[in-house]
Amino acid sequence: MSARADGGGAGGDVAVLGTGMHAWGKWGRSFVEYGVAAARAALADAGVDWRDVGAVVGADTVRGGYPGYVAGATFARALGWQGARVMSVYAACASGAQAIAAARAQILAGLADVVLVVGADAAPKGFFAPAGGERPDDPDWLRFRVLGATNPAYFGLLARRRMAVHGETPEDFALVKVKNAAAGALNPYARYRRPVTAAEVAASPVVADPLRLLDICATSDGAAALVLASMAYARRHGVADPVRVRAVSTVTPVYPRTVPDLPDIATDSAVGAAPAPCSFRESIARAAYEEAGIGPEELSLAEVYDLSTALELQWYEDLGLCGEGEGARLVREGVTALGGRVPVNVSGGLASFGEAVPAQALAQVCELTRQLRGTAGARQVPGARVGIAVNQGLFGHGGGVLVVR
Template sequence: MAQDIFISGVAMTPFGRHDQMPMQALAQDAVLRAVVDAGLGVQAPQAFYCANVYGGMILGQTLLRDLGLSGVPVYNVENACASGATGVHLARHALLAGIYDTVVVFGVEMLTKLGGGTIPLQRNDYKTEQYAAQGMTLPTVYAMRGTRYLAETGHSPSVLGEIAVKNRRHGTLNPYAQTRTAVTLDEVMGSRMVADPLTLLQCCPSAVDGAAAVVLTTRPPADGRPAVRIRASVVQSGRREEDGDDILDAEITARATRLAYEEAGLGPQDLGVIELHDAFTIGELLYYEAFGLCGRGEGPKLVKDGVTALGGRVPVNPSGGLLAKGHPLGATGVAQMVEVVWQLQGRAEGRQIDNPKVGMTQCTGGGIAGVDHAASAVHILSI
């Protein structure tokens, strides 16, 4: 039987505009509070994993330099939006290998420094210039999926808007969320069109800063809280697409999820809470299907029946998700785990789910020509 890996401490900063604050302050706040949450001193972890996309070279060492860690190994991880989750995946491998017994994984991003707008396209992709000339950005890619979904299923565009209403309502209950304002369906559908059928309130905010951190350890926690184990950790890369591939398939996420279920010995029926990558509303519907929560085209019924809302059978994005909480790329995958740990331990004040035992996080990242996504990371946690 494999060694148990526990998440013994978690923390995150509020997500929002922190453009007057240095990145060091954001990262150190999350790291120090996570270590304290684990009942440790900052000198106790034997290694640190820093997840980030746009911060530059040797970022982790720079951010931690003033904490007096004196030579501790620091690993820098970049895997687009899946960077934070990938950092957890790699750290878990080191713990399983017996290299360390306690490490910290933290993610941090300051997107306000980019000035807003869509995330820049991958510069070294050989088709970047061709795609950019055709107006191909992440919102347009997801808009094409949304258009295809509506055409195939016969649903009206309002089914996409309902996702935004749900997640933004959840965000009002989360003090760490960037956007804490409830919206009506009319407000969502009437907001500015970004890429038909996706309106502004169906897209996650692009100007957001934040940090999150988790402490991973092989030592069972002794603080009396429920011990949260990482039951499965899977990272997959996209496969080369062929002509005629189905853009609604979410193949990389379905594959990663299937492997995670196999590793954990669990299935979709066991999940009590999910934090998924809802950068655009259509993404959440497609991931319902990829997770096996429903059949093709049946996601809107889950939303309509309240199955994925707080109080439902399997609440999805109780944090508000990327749509409300925000999406500081390197921090997102770690922040998803922070929320699930809080939920499993009964610490999600104001939005606590009734007695969940198993939670899942999913984060995809990277748009490159010819694949579904560059990376997808799925983790299953349990008490």
């Protein structure tokens, strides 16, 4: 039977049949080249012929001209027109997660049995500047234009807040980089593949006080792809116990906490209203847990969007791995390192990869899949059964993907 559309999903689960990546770096080539390489690797890993793919979902890049805005069709064309449905999504750093959500929805609706999801980027040098023209109703645009708060400055404000409220220190932040660099040194797809010491972090140039160069992720070229399928197709394909996407969270903020950590620059007032029940990042994880019927205590590992070292500590709390203000304790005690109770960013994270915006959430799920398959080599988390990947994008985009085996 064709892989176009016979449905047959088991509940809300879809199978991850294949993963593929193009190594991160600054290669100076088209995002299309990177994405096609990742797609072909994912198809080969899945043992699926391109002609049997029923749909392609592309995570858009705003830096690739028109082809970047219609990434689904761009990748379908590059792989060879064969009649597949196409869809393109953009959600900044959450683009990959939303692409997975779109693919999963098509599978569960019976529109396709096999969906290829691809994200790729060719990033500029330095930090990302605002794209898309003037947007005075966008709090993130206002952050750039009115405050002059580029992404590194934004990360520095969060770090300063954690220091003031929780008593954390630059030394605590440096331990996150040390941990992630140690894992990234074991990952052949990572851009930076050498261990780093806390002394090296402290000696690197200040970018946005208190954060130094090695506290902040780079911008990178890179690509990642997944082959997702219905559970029925996986069984017919001879895969009885695949890694499964159990939940995808794409929630938006709850008023009045509409801009994480900097509510007062929002265009709607944060004054005179009761606080939201949880932060935006916490709500991303909570929605994934609730959909999956799984709690943070069941996690084997997590991949989080460590745009800065301080932000990774915040994610520990938002994921429910510890209480508020306890993130630094976890990294000091080795809880989130390889060999710890709940390893975080065993891929090496953005600290080791840099940011290739539409690809990173997909790369996170690639890592979780390999971990749950038991094929992660020297980075393997023993007995991994449940993993979560979380991201936060501009303008209220969030993404959380929970995978199980």
